[in-house]
Amino acid sequence: xxxxxxxxxxxxxxxxxxxAWWFDIERNRLFTRKIGGGETEVHELxxxxxxxxxxxxxxxxxxxxxxxxCVIRGPAR
Numbered sequence: 453x454x455x456x457x458x459x460x461x462x463x464x465x466x467x468x469x470x471x472a473w474w475f476d477i478e479r480n481r482l483f484t485r486k487i488g489g490g491e492t493e494v495h496e497l498x499x500x501x502x503x504x505x506x507x508x509x510x511x512x513x514x515x516x517x518x519x520x521x522c523v524i525r526g527p528a529r
Contacts (some may be wrong), residue, residue, distance in 0.1 A: 462503035468510070477502050482514075 463474040465487070473484045482495040482504075485515040503515040 461503070464504055464506075464517075465513075468506070473504060475501050475503070511527045 456522045461475050461477050465472045470488050474503040480497045499516045501514040504512050514521045
């Protein structure tokens with residue numbers, strides 16, 4: 453599995469999940485990794501995204517080429 457980003461953008465961190473992320477805007481991928489350990493996960497996206505924020509209720513809001521997209525992931529641990 454390829455875990456490098458061609459054009460890495462939009463790094464961020466969610467302390468409630470201990471989750472860091474960054475985007476590969478050229479290949480429409482989101483990379484995530486637990487800072488406390490674990491492997492980097494690669495998520496294929498159906499759009500290009502360049503930034504993400506976590507809302508107060510734990511959802512992930514992505515800034516994508518087609519506007520804002522809200523992603524619901526599991527609850528913070």
